[in-house]
Amino acid sequence: MASAKDFARLEQINGISHAILVRNNGQVLSQASDITAVYAPLIAGSGIRCDSLSTDMGGSRYIHFCLEQESGQNVLVFPLGQFYLGIITHPNCERQEIIDQVVLFLKHLK
Amino acid sequence: MNHETFIADIAASLPEIAGAILFDTQSGVLAQHLENEIQGYNPAAIGSKITAIAKNAAGQINDITTMQITFDTMVLSCRQLPGEQWLLLLHAPELSAGMITMALQMALSNSANEEETPSPDFYETESSWQEEETEQPLEEEPEEELAFVDTEAMIAPGAPLAKQLNFLQEELASCIGPVAMPVFHELLTTWCHKHTPSAETLPQLVDLIEQEIDDPEEIKTFHANILSILS
Numbered sequence: 144m145a146s147a148k149d150f151a152r153l154e155q156i157n158g159i160s161h162a163i164l165v166r167n168n169g170q171v172l173s174q175a176s177d178i179t180a181v182y183a184p185l186i187a188g189s190g191i192r193c194d195s196l197s198t199d200m201g202g203s204r205y206i207h208f209c210l211e212q213e214s215g216q217n218v219l220v221f222p223l224g225q226f227y228l229g230i231i232t233h234p235n236c237e238r239q240e241i242i243d244q245v246v247l248f249l250k251h252l253k
Numbered sequence: 254m255n256h257e258t259f260i261a262d263i264a265a266s267l268p269e270i271a272g273a274i275l276f277d278t279q280s281g282v283l284a285q286h287l288e289n290e291i292q293g294y295n296p297a298a299i300g301s302k303i304t305a306i307a308k309n310a311a312g313q314i315n316d317i318t319t320m321q322i323t324f325d326t327m328v329l330s331c332r333q334l335p336g337e338q339w340l341l342l343l344h345a346p347e348l349s350a351g352m353i354t355m356a357l358q359m360a361l362s363n364s365a366n367e368e369e370t371p372s373p374d375f376y377e378t379e380s381s382w383q384e385e386e387t388e389q390p391l392e393e394e395p396e397e398e399l400a401f402v403d404t405e406a407m408i409a410p411g412a413p414l415a416k417q418l419n420f421l422q423e424e425l426a427s428c429i430g431p432v433a434m435p436v437f438h439e440l441l442t443t444w445c446h447k448h449t450p451s452a453e454t455l456p457q458l459v460d461l462i463e464q465e466i467d468d469p470e471e472i473k474t475f476h477a478n479i480l481s482i483l484s
Binding site (some may be wrong): 211252 | 291
């Protein structure tokens, strides 16, 4: 079973700046900070719409969303039932490596 | 730019591309190409949801370059073109961002003589929607300043209600999965602020927990499993 501390441990992975757990109504479950306040609406809004895209794409299951920034940072959003896990990466990190590690982390939680 | 030609060129340039959609935020789908296996997809709905994500994100971030959504069967890559247009590509996961950029350049070169052709370096153009009025972010629930509750201590071995609370947490986890722990601690805090934590007020905590479970059947199972600790 995952605890808030488990999710916070994701931030120890090389390349990850912040891990933010958000309910699908935008409510933040991670520790409050300026960063979580900025990214939480984006994480929840993107996650909800990506989930709903499944119905427009023949029932395909949404695995993760990636938003690339000019700064080199990425925002990743993973669905977790009625929650979304947002990952903010450091600039110019190995994105696919981070995605693989987060997916592995989530598999171990289930 | 001839929209149909542009999309046909893109789709034909790489075998990994199963679909290409040119979407305008005002006019909707301008052109589309969908391979047989994805004929059932809804390009208009896909386009409108992608642009909604972009507008919502622009409220918080002002330097977005591309968006990519990975599904179990396909990847949807999204790039904004000048003039409120979006190129949406449905492709196999193996297709890299560099290959997409190359395909885009080739398609633009092919349509270079057409009127209204965007410049070949459009993919480096700063996104115009970032300056638009942004969609209202999701309405957030007003945050309530609550006094700290040491929920860890409440479930620690030896605490008066530890056995019951740990059992409730485990049962919640079997219903909602890996986020059960943070959710449970949040509910414990709410419960402590509304009631004096005791065996007598446990039913109120159970009520709070059941509100976190979506599936009515799972609520029934949860309730049946935890009845023993309420008696």
